[in-house]
Amino acid sequence: MNTQIIKIDEENIDMEMIRKAGEIIRLGGLVAFPTETVYGLGGDALNADSSRKIYAAKGRPSDNPLIVHIANLEALFSIARTIPAVTFKLAERYWPGPLTMIFEKTDKVPSQTTGGLETVAVRMPSDRIARALIEASGGYIAAPSTNRSGRPSPTVAKYVIEDLDGRVDMIIDGGEARLGLESTIVDLTGEKPVILRPGYITKEMLEEILGSVEMDRTAFEENTSQPPKAPGMKYRHYAPRGNLTIVEGELEQVRNFINRELRNSEDQGSRTGVIATDETAGSYRASSIKSVGRRKDEVQIARRLFRILREFDDEGIEVIYSESFEGRGVGQAVMNRLLKAAGHQVIHLEKGSNSE
Numbered sequence: 001m002n003t004q005i006i007k008i009d010e011e012n013i014d015m016e017m018i019r020k021a022g023e024i025i026r027l028g029g030l031v032a033f034p035t036e037t038v039y040g041l042g043g044d045a046l047n048a049d050s051s052r053k054i055y056a057a058k059g060r061p062s063d064n065p066l067i068v069h070i071a072n073l074e075a076l077f078s079i080a081r082t083i084p085a086v087t088f089k090l091a092e093r094y095w096p097g098p099l100t101m102i103f104e105k106t107d108k109v110p111s112q113t114t115g116g117l118e119t120v121a122v123r124m125p126s127d128r129i130a131r132a133l134i135e136a137s138g139g140y141i142a143a144p145s146t147n148r149s150g151r152p153s154p155t156v157a158k159y160v161i162e163d164l165d166g167r168v169d170m171i172i173d174g175g176e177a178r179l180g181l182e183s184t185i186v187d188l189t190g191e192k193p194v195i196l197r198p199g200y201i202t203k204e205m206l207e208e209i210l211g212s213v214e215m216d217r218t219a220f221e222e223n224t225s226q227p228p229k230a231p232g233m234k235y236r237h238y239a240p241r242g243n244l245t246i247v248e249g250e251l252e253q254v255r256n257f258i259n260r261e262l263r264n265s266e267d268q269g270s271r272t273g274v275i276a277t278d279e280t281a282g283s284y285r286a287s288s289i290k291s292v293g294r295r296k297d298e299v300q301i302a303r304r305l306f307r308i309l310r311e312f313d314d315e316g317i318e319v320i321y322s323e324s325f326e327g328r329g330v331g332q333a334v335m336n337r338l339l340k341a342a343g344h345q346v347i348h349l350e351k352g353s354n355s356e
């Protein structure tokens with residue numbers, strides 16, 4: 001398949017291009033496009049064939065449901081069968097934005113889009129290119145992250161092209177994703193709201209509106225006997241090609257430990273990488289040292305994490321160590337992704353233990 005690659009400026013949107021892209025989706029084709037979270041691989045959410053094509057292009061297991069993207073609240077009424085009252089409060093505050101809500105679906109949504117589930121995940125993105133495209137394509141775009149299944153989600157078009165060139169009809173390059181982390185997913189179909197995937201909209205932010213909110217345990221634990229409620233969270237995910245290990249403990253100890261391990265790996269001929277912070281980056285010795293930003297700035301860390309993982313792949317890094325980050329607020333989403341990227345490989349250094 002010949003993939004058309006175009007650039008669109010969010011500040012000055014070329015509506016003729018958007019019309020063309022919308023036409024592709026209406027006719028059952030696929031268009032990769034930017035959103036404020038990560039890039040999405042879009043097809044007509046109400047067309048079973050389009051959803052099948054999305055799974056095929058992404059190499060995604062077809063029991064892993066897609067999020068339906070809408071551009072206005074009215075669109076929700078034809079795809080959600082029951083809409084709890086809190087939806088409108090959440091929508092007023094966080095839509096358009098990085099929040100996905102789960103509802104019971106209507107028959108308009110084919111089961112191919114929802115991975116066979118009777119529920120549908122819905123989000124209204126804030127990115128202007130995304131919104132214009134949704135409107136131009138009929139109002140409902142099913143769009144998972146554009147990464148080939150298992151790899152870190154693309155936050156810049158370069159990685160979208162790497163994963164999808166020749167597999168979709170069009171790729172829209174709209175620059176770097178503002179947030180860089182997938183949406184928070186909250187399930188509103190049960191007795192209590194449950195966060196299935198943490199994100200930029202934090203548990204605390206949701207609790208301001210919903211009262212108490214639960215976090216699906218499988219977001220942070222490995223091998224819990226219960227399967228994750230978001231089917232996608234059970235798959236190996238976000239992983240770089242190199243072997244990634246997270247090291248937890250007092251910063252000084254962590255630094256010493258990582259440096260020693262890096263030395264060993266380099267001695268064995270491996271190319272090494274470190275995920276550090278502005279405060280610590282200067283104190284490591286590795287083939288590639290990358291700072292996610294200031295330690296306290298979780299929003300910045302969230303924005304950079306996926307890109308850094310992909311850059312290590314570009315550089316052929318084989319062994320990667322990462323510092324651990326504060327698991328509060330947006331940091332909770334950062335640690336959720338980092339743990340999955342590392343396949344839950346974590347080394348915990350006891351306080352005061354001799355790590356040198």
Ligand code: AMP
Nearest residue numbers: 065119120121144145229230231232233
């Ligand atoms: P992505 O498409 O890459 O952003 O991932 C979407 C995530 O949403 C996956 O983890 C899916 O399993 C989850 N998801 C989508 N629809 C549903 C649904 N109806 N119920 C539970 N999880 C869902």
Ligand code: MG
Nearest residue numbers: 144145153182
């Ligand atoms: Mg994804």
